[in-house]
Amino acid sequence: MVKQEILLGNGAIALGLLEAGCQMVTSYPGTPSSEILPEVVRFVKSEKLDTYVEWSTNEKVALDTAFAASITGKRAACCMKQVGLNVAADSLMSAAYIGTVGGLVIISCDDPGPHSSQTEQDTRFMARLAKVPVLDPSDPQEAREMVGLAMDISEEFRIPVILRPAIRVSHARQNISFGPIKKNKKQASFEKNPQRWAATPRFRLVLHGELNKKLTEIGKKFENLSRYNFHNLESGKQYPLGIIAGGIPYSVIRDFLSEEKRIDIPVLKIGTPYPFPESLAIAFMSACERVLVIEETDTLIEYLLRDRNKVMGRLSGHVPSEGELVPQVIHKLINNALKELNLELLQSDDDQEAAQLVKDLELPVRRPTLCPGCPERAAFFAIRKTRPKAIFTSDIGCYTLGLNLGAVDTVLDMGAAITMASGFYHSFAQDAVEQPIVATIGDSTFFHSGTTGLLNAVYNSARFVLVILDNQTTAMTGMQPTPALGIRADGSEGKAIPLERIVAGCGVDFIEVVDPYDIKKTTSLLKKAVKYVKDPGGGIAVIIARHPCVIAYPDRAIPQKKKVIITDDCVECNFCLDRFECPALYHDTELGRVNINREICVDCGVCIQVCPKGAIVEA
Amino acid sequence: MEKTINIILSGLGGQGILFMTRALAQAALDKGFNVMGAETHGMAQRGGSVVSHLRLGEVKSSLVRTGTAHFLLSLEENEGYRNLPFLSHGARMYVNTNSRHFPREEAKGLLDKRKIIYRSIPAGIMAQELGAPRSSNLALLGYFSAFDEGPINYKDLKTTIHKISPKRFKDINLKILEAGYKKGKEAKK
Numbered sequence: 001m002v003k004q005e006i007l008l009g010n011g012a013i014a015l016g017l018l019e020a021g022c023q024m025v026t027s028y029p030g031t032p033s034s035e036i037l038p039e040v041v042r043f044v045k046s047e048k049l050d051t052y053v054e055w056s057t058n059e060k061v062a063l064d065t066a067f068a069a070s071i072t073g074k075r076a077a078c079c080m081k082q083v084g085l086n087v088a089a090d091s092l093m094s095a096a097y098i099g100t101v102g103g104l105v106i107i108s109c110d111d112p113g114p115h116s117s118q119t120e121q122d123t124r125f126m127a128r129l130a131k132v133p134v135l136d137p138s139d140p141q142e143a144r145e146m147v148g149l150a151m152d153i154s155e156e157f158r159i160p161v162i163l164r165p166a167i168r169v170s171h172a173r174q175n176i177s178f179g180p181i182k183k184n185k186k187q188a189s190f191e192k193n194p195q196r197w198a199a200t201p202r203f204r205l206v207l208h209g210e211l212n213k214k215l216t217e218i219g220k221k222f223e224n225l226s227r228y229n230f231h232n233l234e235s236g237k238q239y240p241l242g243i244i245a246g247g248i249p250y251s252v253i254r255d256f257l258s259e260e261k262r263i264d265i266p267v268l269k270i271g272t273p274y275p276f277p278e279s280l281a282i283a284f285m286s287a288c289e290r291v292l293v294i295e296e297t298d299t300l301i302e303y304l305l306r307d308r309n310k311v312m313g314r315l316s317g318h319v320p321s322e323g324e325l326v327p328q329v330i331h332k333l334i335n336n337a338l339k340e341l342n343l344e345l346l347q348s349d350d351d352q353e354a355a356q357l358v359k360d361l362e363l364p365v366r367r368p369t370l371c372p373g374c375p376e377r378a379a380f381f382a383i384r385k386t387r388p389k390a391i392f393t394s395d396i397g398c399y400t401l402g403l404n405l406g407a408v409d410t411v412l413d414m415g416a417a418i419t420m421a422s423g424f425y426h427s428f429a430q431d432a433v434e435q436p437i438v439a440t441i442g443d444s445t446f447f448h449s450g451t452t453g454l455l456n457a458v459y460n461s462a463r464f465v466l467v468i469l470d471n472q473t474t475a476m477t478g479m480q481p482t483p484a485l486g487i488r489a490d491g492s493e494g495k496a497i498p499l500e501r502i503v504a505g506c507g508v509d510f511i512e513v514v515d516p517y518d519i520k521k522t523t524s525l526l527k528k529a530v531k532y533v534k535d536p537g538g539g540i541a542v543i544i545a546r547h548p549c550v551i552a553y554p555d556r557a558i559p560q561k562k563k564v565i566i567t568d569d570c571v572e573c574n575f576c577l578d579r580f581e582c583p584a585l586y587h588d589t590e591l592g593r594v595n596i597n598r599e600i601c602v603d604c605g606v607c608i609q610v611c612p613k614g615a616i617v618e619a
Numbered sequence: 620m621e622k623t624i625n626i627i628l629s630g631l632g633g634q635g636i637l638f639m640t641r642a643l644a645q646a647a648l649d650k651g652f653n654v655m656g657a658e659t660h661g662m663a664q665r666g667g668s669v670v671s672h673l674r675l676g677e678v679k680s681s682l683v684r685t686g687t688a689h690f691l692l693s694l695e696e697n698e699g700y701r702n703l704p705f706l707s708h709g710a711r712m713y714v715n716t717n718s719r720h721f722p723r724e725e726a727k728g729l730l731d732k733r734k735i736i737y738r739s740i741p742a743g744i745m746a747q748e749l750g751a752p753r754s755s756n757l758a759l760l761g762y763f764s765a766f767d768e769g770p771i772n773y774k775d776l777k778t779t780i781h782k783i784s785p786k787r788f789k790d791i792n793l794k795i796l797e798a799g800y801k802k803g804k805e806a807k808k
């Protein structure tokens with residue numbers, strides 16, 4: 001029976017994976033990819049499949065694991081965000097040479113904007129660098145179909161294939177119809193062949209040659225893949241302007257042109273940017289005097305087009321080189337090009353008045369903040385209070401928002417809280433300067449990339465305080481479990497690995513656990529840690545600030561609700577607003593004191609410990 | 620081909636925009652519309668500005684272009700203003716606010732000039748009084764449906780909310796939806 005559901009793009013991708021008979025899916029959560037694996041789990045349960053799923057500790061682990069499944073002949077996939085592919089790059093580059101047996105699809109979600117990432121990097125370039133094919137879907141339904149194509153190509157040509165959904169594919173919602181999903185019964189088998197699976201450099205050259213041949217063959221296939229690479233030229237006709245587009249920009253452009261029935265502007269859609277369907281592009285270009293290239297996020301298609309003289313794109317300054325190409329931007333780009341060529345413009349009633357009004361209204365900028373009741377806020381407050389002069393290295397997660405509390409100075413990449421703390425320590429120690437350093441890292445980030453850095457720091461005698469913010473979940477990306485919990489991706493039981501054991505295993509001798517809700521205790525423990533760091537016989541001090549996330553565990557996080565009120569002792573110093581920044585606290589001009597927004601206050605009572613005048617009390 | 624209907628939903632992370640988007644999308648699908656939408660996940664969900672786009676009709680792209688939205692539902696007043704550029708001539712906006720001075724004087728001129736019809740409801744307070752302070756999204760939805768200006772009416776929403784609410788929230792959700800609807804009915808008189 002065929003059902004219809006409104007699926008997130010990531011749900012459509014999950015569906016596509018299972019429809020393609022995927023037998024293993026691994027992932028590390030990261031916006032905008034995080035929902036793929038949970039959706040896989042949901043379909044596996046409802047369709048009674050036996051696909052193996054796991055939250056891996058990081059993206060490289062995820063890819064290595066899926067790669068092994070692939071060389072047993074099974075179909076496997078791994079999912080991550082674009083910067084996660086950097087972590088998995090080592091694995092990817094090598095896997096491209098070695099090749100696959102069963103289909104292996106890597107789903108790497110891009111984030112033009114960026115909305116929730118450190119960079120706007122373009123996965124298509126990673127595919128080009130690794131020499132693996134990449135498919136660029138324009139909407140959830142197409143993403144679902146392309147997953148199947150990716151599996152088939154991977155298996156036919158024995159090469160990993162990347163699917164690159166941009167955030168507007170992953171986080172789009174679309175109604176999708178689907179029927180029952182069949183189980184893939186393929187059995188694992190491993191044929192020993194060290195020359196291939198453990199190839200030495202000499203044989204790598206041979207593999208490289210094979211890889212190049214595969215790409216040529218796939219390129220030929222893509223030339224004729226009219227489902228995903230196509231144009232609407234009328235044969236024999238010449239056009240003053242054509243558009244080449246892929247991914248999300250294609251959808252936007254398609255909508256504009258069909259709304260206004262502008263058949264005078266032909267479009268070449270590129271669904272497989274690499275290997276590039278070059279003959280198709282040449283045919284299209286020769287029918288157009290000028291060509292506007294609109295792609296996200298970088299200039300892959302533009303680089304691959306040979307006749308630059310015709311091209312209007314990023315390299316010629318026609319398309320912005322950073323930021324998301326939202327519809328109004330694309331609309332303007334097209335109109336600019338049409339204007340330059342004296343052609344009829346697209347209609348627009350989009351006057352700038354509203355945008356100007358919004359500017360004039362001077363609306364408050366709503367920066368993201370830690371949730372009301374968030375345990376990390378309490379930890380940051382204590383850290384800043386104890387070590388106001390420290391360098392605060394931090395990391396990636398909700399707690400990056402410790403920025404707002406003045407307790408985060410640096411964020412580089414996953415795990416850099418620890419490695420940069422090390423680097424800072426040695427830089428200052430070299431000058432005989434005793435620079436206080438407090439590093440903060442989340443539990444999930446610590447599992448992802450913390451241990452190697454910590455081992456290194458201990459081994460090389462760095463000195464700093466490390467606070468592991470252990471909220472017992474991967475909060476930012478939607479509450480995925482961590483290895484410390486012993487709950488696996490499908491909800492089944494796994495072995496729980498306590499952080500304390502890992503930290504001890506890294507050679508750390510000072511390990512203390514505290515509930516950050518108790519600010520006094522946290523502060524005194526931090527002082528003890530600082531002493532240890534300074535002590536000649538000391539070293540790195542690790543404090544595990546353990547308290548459940550209020551969103552993931554609303555009941556457990558606040559076992560005893562404390563209804564808080566603010567008395568007339570409040571002198572409007574705004575200390576609590578500046579230093580503690582709970583979004584439920586605000587300055588009430590009418591009352592002449594701070595007040596509490598009951599709509600969002602979760603009665604955690606932590607703010608009671610914050611007010612220097614004792615004006616915040618339990619009711 | 621039916622004309623596409625473009626809807627913008629805005630507010631702050633944590634106010635339940637995603638649920639509101641899901642409810643409208645599901646109700647629309649059940650009425651036979653094709654649904655395409657775009658959501659905000661990730662960092663902004665921690666209290667930042669959050670916007671959902673919802674498009675009903677035969678479209679490929681999930682984002683609404685500025686100047687083309689027919690409806691704006693905002694769970695917060697300032698976020699409502701922030702998204703004004705999306706609205707088309709003659710659009711309608713429904714805003715959750717306690718302010719008696721809605722809309723702000725500076726915004727009135729533009730709203731009137733573009734013939735945008737604006738309405739407000741203290742959805743937050745209503746939800747709080749009914750014992751579910753975080754359900755202002757449902758009160759706003761109910762209010763919106765009372766005017767019957769969009770493709771989805773109160774009955775549709777009631778069915779959908781019943782269908783998609785987790786069991787323990789079903790009754791309270793429907794109660795708040797109804798309260799919003801009644802408020803809208805009164806305002807309509």
Ligand code: SF4
Pocket residue numbers: 369370371372373374375376398399471475476549550551552665
């Ligand atoms: S989701 Fe959890 S960890 Fe993240 S800010 Fe909120 S309470 Fe803190």
Ligand code: SF4
Pocket residue numbers: 372373562564582583584585596600601602603604605606607608
């Ligand atoms: S009790 Fe205080 S700290 Fe906790 S949520 Fe309410 S206002 Fe914020």
